[in-house]
Amino acid sequence: MSTVRSTTATTAHIAFIDEIFKCSTAALNETLGYLNERIYHPESGGEPIRCPLIGAITASNELPSGEDTAAIYDRLLVRIEVGYLADPSNFAALVRSAVSRPAAPTRTTVELAALRHAVTEAVPAVDVPDAIVDAVCTLRAALRRRELIASDRRWRQSVGLLQASAYLDGRPAVAETDLSVLTHVLWDSPAQRPTVEREVLHLVNPDAKEALELADTIEELEAQLDAMAGQSREALSEWVIKKAHNQLATAGKRLEKLREEAATAGRSTAAIDRVTGRQRAVRARVLTEALGMDASMVQAQL
Structure with a gap:
């Protein structure tokens, strides 16, 4: 310093x-x-x-x-990796923001006394049921089987994070849904994060778990598109018609359904939204690079 x-x-x-x-x-x-x-x-x-x-x-x-x-x-207990924008609509908003007057940000303020009370009294008072302790032990064992080892310090501190999640949601006890915050705690390298996320979602969020399985299909299609670089437009069009278009459309529809079900049940849609962004980004690449569509037309379709 x-x-x-x-x-x-x-x-x-x-x-x-x-x-x-x-x-x-x-x-x-x-x-x-x-x-x-x-x-x-x-x-x-x-x-x-x-x-x-x-x-x-x-x-x-x-x-x-x-x-x-x-x-x-x-x-550093909570680790969040921030990448470049993937969703074409978000990127378009970024471009527009360069030439338009930004709206005044909405500010949220918390009194210092209230923050201290939350940290020292309210959050520690949140109950951690035995079922949550069992779930955390199950998660630790699952990650160890995949050779992902977090320090005992991190596991202990993560309990406070679970309590804070429940407190901010207005609940007196930690619930299974709070375990989702551990996806930002238990990895060291970004390459480990998807594995941690899958193991956590196995426990708490079947909608997001399926969304991550759809993400595998989407990533495979993008890898195939990369591998076909330099091929003729006819070959690319045939691949789109026979495979890519249907798989991306099916994934998009299923993601919409999963998000609707998760929102109705009060479950987090963050993972689903992230996969949806990837689906939109890969679909945009397919339409522009494989079919030669104009970017503005692609944006209208998305």
Whole structure:
């Protein structure tokens, strides 16, 4: 942390640390103490400063690769990978936003006293039934069979995350649906995330589980499209007519149905929406690259 940032950090209740893994080893150690013990050791020496930090959000354009960053990476409980826009309609909205006046953002504020009460009293008071403990143990065993090992620290901290999920939903006890947040906790590399997600959804969300199975079909079709690069338009058209079009259309209809069923049952639609975005993106590629359709016409059809 620089002098200016450290001065701000010692008084912050919520901190944002950008490019956290680009710090020097010394700075990483200071940051680790700041996040773990809520203590900052001044660079110029002197007494350690106790910080009122409640939580921190970090960001990075790269994942850690060395032992010097492993400890701090393990302290980052929730991990969310943000990729480029895949859904053509979202990308179109991005392009339009460059030439239109953005709407004023909607702001949500929370009083500091209310936040402290939630963190120290309300969330810890949420009940964790034995059935949830059994489900977490089942999940851990399933991931170990796939050689995905999370530290005991992460498993213990994840219980608080489950309690927070239930609290934010206004419930006095953790339910199976809260387990879905663990898809953002129990992986180290992005390549592991789909496996973690599938194992979690086996327990809690049959709709999303089927959506991920449809995602395999969609990814296979995109791989086939990549492999056919350079082939004639006639060969590509034949592939679309005989295979790609029907499979993508069937996947799209089933995803719509799954989303409707999940929404009606009050289950999360996040995974289904993500797969739907991939289906739309692959369908757009098929229509433009294989059939030669104009991009604006494709957008209208999507």
